Amino acid sequence: MKKLLFISLISILSSCACEPEQIAHFAFQGMEAMMGEGFMPSDEIRALGNFQEMNVGLNKSSETGSTIFLKLGNGDPKILSSQREILARKCAELYLRDFENAKEYDQITVQFIQTDPQNPENVAMEEYEFQVSDFDL
Known part of the structure; x- marks a missing residue:
């Protein structure tokens, strides 16, 4: 499940013409989805x-x-x-x-x-x- 989520996140980001801040935001959201809410320090x-x-x-x-x-x-x-x-x-x-x-x-x-x-x-x-x-x- 976590592997599928990671692959999905990578495919979304690679097809996106996003700003670097948006990419980082998506990456942090993906990390928190796998590790638990609040994983990244506030x-x-x-x-x-x-x-x-x-x-x-x-x-x-x-x-x-x-x-x-x-x-x-x-x-x-x-x-x-x-x-x-x-x-x-x-x-x-x-x-x-x-x-x-x-x-x-x-x-x-x-x-x-x-x-x-x-x-x-x-x-x-x-x-x-x-x-x-x-x-x-």
Whole structure:
């Protein structure tokens, strides 16, 4: 079913004379249809730290449990300079509130990633891990 949905989405997009923003919108809709409503991080999360990049990774393992990885990149250094753990918890809370399949996961890991604009190979990452059960869902 998911494969058919993906193929249908690709065929629609390839026959469409759409703007890049429209193509991205359709792609996000297709991704959310497969992964669950709210899979893509909201603009509300982006605004909390003025993040330039946002990604989500989902990991389900019988050995390590299930984890959501919320990767937030290149946020405003002034905002990130203090109380990072509180900011990470707020981002986790907003993401879990919006993601309809959040209850299927045990943990959420929020990663703040900063890339040096002069040397993209210089990367700093800080991560905070929370139990999904600690949030009111």
